[in-house]
Amino acid sequence: MAQIELSAIRKSFDGTDVLKGIDFRIEDGEFISLVGPSGCGKSTLLRIIAGLEPQNSGEVRIDGHSVDAVRPSARNLAMVFQSYALYPHLSTFDNIAVPLRMRRLSAIERLPLLGPLLPGRRAKERAIRADITAIAEQLDIAPLLRRKPGQLSGGQRQRVAVGRAMVREPRAFLFDEPLSNLDAKLRVHMRAELAELHRRLEATFVYVTHDQAEAMTMSSRIAVMMGGELIQAGTPAQIYNDPGDIRVAEFIGSPKINILPGRIRKDGGIDVLGTALRLACNATAGDCRVGVRPERIELGAGPFSGSVVHLENLGAEAFVHLAIEGAGLRLIARLADVRHLPAMGSTLAFGFASDAVRVFDPAGKRIELRAEQAERIREPAHV
């Protein structure tokens, strides 16, 4: 069990800055997801924690001790790779046994012919077997122990890789997009299994993914990375409801948050698509962008209107794509009741509650709203 601290981590490859000074603290027993689009540096950060990649500057501390001079093999972290990186020539049993044999047997005891003859080797081998059997029971892979990785399905390989990570009770688990090679159904299933595993082990999990749904569903905290910087960290609910940056708002949530062009008036009031919202802020006058989540758009009544250009009926819910006349803009609204879908091409009025509105300045930073007005913006305000 470990607490991991990163301070001012920088990394560049061939002059390109991949990480631009990351400061972050992962608490003991947390399930942290590092999430971001590809190329944001999240995998590099994970590899720096593991020690597989040296940072250019900055420090990694595990449980308060700097590990910069410590080899990956001595950091006692476990890692599950995207490709699982199972040894193809070893059976499932031997794959899981590798970390135990590497640690519990001396170099001489590991020798191919001489090793098994040494006294004590058999007792150690028995202990290893017992540990592996216990892990295999937990992960439901006991019948697979004699198979080679080539004879396993993707999900089974994934479990073996997790077993190999679990078996030696490391200080923390590092996951590098472990579910991205699985099909959609299995991915959802493994999501639940991993979250359950975390609850059971109460160990520190650092989980890298580009899939915001994985991050949202499993983690106790999410750290969103963009362009080599850590933009925001918080619980899934905080990240979803309170994005500090428009890039975070756009990255988290599916379908994407609707972004509408807005203007901040001199008195602090906000106009969207020519309609004044009953909201105000203390920012300077000028352009702004207004974000509203699809599920917060209320169809049927409101000051805005758009025509239905596309419908996605998922059975349990539906997404209505609206084109706003004159603005060259599309937005998506979630409809909980799929029994009453609007007709294609029909014009719909819509509005949204003022507490659904998140306002961002042109640079993408969040603008705090004044809290007093929390009415519904069903009717346009009189200016």
Place this chain on the structure above:
Amino acid sequence: MSDGSMTIDAAIVPAAAARRPLPAHGSRRAYAAYALVTPAAALMLVMLLGPLAGVIALSFTDYQLGAPHFSWIGLANYQDLFADKVFWTALRNTLTYVVVVVPGAVIAGLAIALLIQSGTSLRSLYRTIYFLPVMATLIAMAVVWEFMLHPQFGLVNGLLRGAGLPAFAWLQDRNTALYALCAIGIWQAVGFNMVLFLAGLVSIPKQLYEAAEIDGASSGWARFRLVTWPMLGPVTTFVVVISGIRSFQVFDTVHVLTKGGPSKSTEVLIHTMYTEGFEFFRSGYAAAITVVFLVFVLALTLIKSRLADRGVHYT
């Protein structure tokens, strides 16, 4: 009832008619397949199987090169062969050569490949240098080796003298001549093996090394045992068999440097075959030696394909 059977009959007729073109279609496909196979089969017959059958047939005759006629003598050539001391010497020398050169060339090739792979700069330079012996004509290189191993003014003895050691007539001493040839054989084969190992090393996924490191394999030897060596399995099998076959074929260095001497200490199978067939013109006898040689090569090939089946390949 009869109406019913009528309809059934009527229904069967078109079905049978429909079935009839099928075999015709099938045989047309078979013809096409044979037609497509014919060029390759004909080439194999003319270039490989024909001569092989010819050699085997020849080994049962007393044919001499250029003789107007010959007669069938059954296994007499083989009887002569197995009674001939020179043959057994040649076979023993050939096997010694194989047993020394194969491990030497494989281990040295692997070691050099690992060194080049772990190096950072000048990789392609080293690769080229070690590959040079493979590209050079072995006959010409054998002449160079002859100078290097010359008892009086050779480079090797020069170095030995410089180190205060006695000089040695490497190729003229019956105790060392075969091993000197082995050294040349290793030198010649290392480059080829190295290139194959390098290709094998490149194809090992980097993540396996990272997983090994995370799993606690901190020493280079542990990583080699855990990842490199098993992952090179298919390449190693191939390299061992190819080196084995090539060593069995050793001829050029023997012919240029020692002619099988001194006192048959470097006589090898192919050289015996050459002497019998092209110097004494005993073609039937030479064919019998060739057949023995082919049996060994075939055995090696079978071992390789058996190993290949036994899961040295992982997927």
